[in-house]
Amino acid sequence: MDDLAGFLRTRRSRVDPAAAGIPTDSRRRVAGLRREEVAHLSGVSVDYYVRLEQGRATQPSEQVLDALARVFGLDETERGHLYRLARQRRRPAKAPSRKVRPELLRVLDLVPDAPALIMNHRLDVLAGNRMAGLLFGRPMPGLNTARHLFLEEDEGGLYADWEQCSLDVVGHLRLAAGHYPDDPRLAALIGELAMGSDRFCRLWARADVRARTHGRKAYRHPLVGLLELHQENFALPDDSGMELVVLSAAPGTPACDGLRLLAGLDSDDSQPAPNARFLHSHPHNPAVGQ
Structure with missing residues (x-):
């Protein structure tokens, strides 16, 4: 890769x-x-x-x-x-497990007023709270944000800073490919994105790498409008390759008001994801126990 x-x-x-x-x-x-x-x-x-x-x-x-x-x-x-x-030939890193500990799922429920989700190095969303489901308008398990950005959305869609997001996503996947060169699922994702997106191909050829830590993240929600949020990434321990991502808004800002409106949406209108507690208890959830 x-x-x-x-x-x-x-x-x-x-x-x-x-x-x-x-x-x-x-x-x-x-x-x-x-x-x-x-x-x-x-x-x-x-x-x-x-x-x-x-x-x-x-x-x-x-x-x-x-x-x-x-x-x-x-x-x-x-x-x-x-x-x-x-050093790839000396110490190739194995792709980490997709298992999400039940304790982490409970942490998502402790963030009721902001979108919070758990992602792996491939940008698969393994779990998310109710607010994350309301933001994306779909269930969280099964969502891959790279695929969503390049193959399902465009510049007028959910991501208000679509071009910048695309740079960040490709840079992250470049880092992941260097860290996990033998991960077949990552290789398949990169191949899928390259086949389906000309912009991904152009950016991938540049070989830029970017670390995701924190910063502004803006969304155009179809029901509550522009949400200019702050993203904070917390790397989880045990070299799992997973991160807890929280999208927050400063008190008194339009984005804070927007999140309150988002929280009041009916689930039938926005197709939110099940909350973290449901993810923990559902026996067929693919993000738990793998």
Whole structure:
């Protein structure tokens, strides 16, 4: 799904030669740096760097990775991604279980006034509270937000910042592919998105990586209008790959009023998801006990 060679090629193409101290002229035909320029700036032989980009050199040292990260100007997220890709053959990470502990489902019920959900590294929603179901207008288990964004919605749909959301989602999936290269479900999802969305294909080819932590998230709800919310992501313990995601609004804001309106919607009007307690008790819920 992702590899060190491809990541190096995309990062090399984005470096401004002038910023790296390399004179340029109108005859230059290469976007970014040449391979030999990267080798010179990072202090490795041209032959070794060429083999890295061709996938023929394995297990580069910490010193080489640090030098390449410096030459490419990688941020903290990209640097961590580079290191994971370089170590895939040594310590491949197994895809975590989809099992959601009952205690986590009870936590969702403790957030009654804001949408809250549990997602895995593939952006599958494994469980959500009543407010999450009201926001998305559908049951939570079975929803994949990447598929929803690229294959079911468009720029005029639920996601008010659709273009920015698409950048964030592709960047997250790139990180997930680097962390779980042997996850067949993730590979199938990426293939499905690539087949069904031209924008996904273009963004995936850029090989950008993004870490999801917190920030603004805006939705256009068909019944309550624009909701400008704050998203907070809480990574769950035990290296499960899961996150608790809470979408909140500051008191006294239009978004806070919108959430109150959302909470008062009738379930028949908006097709909300079952709440977390129902998810815990239902014997056929695929998110529990797998």
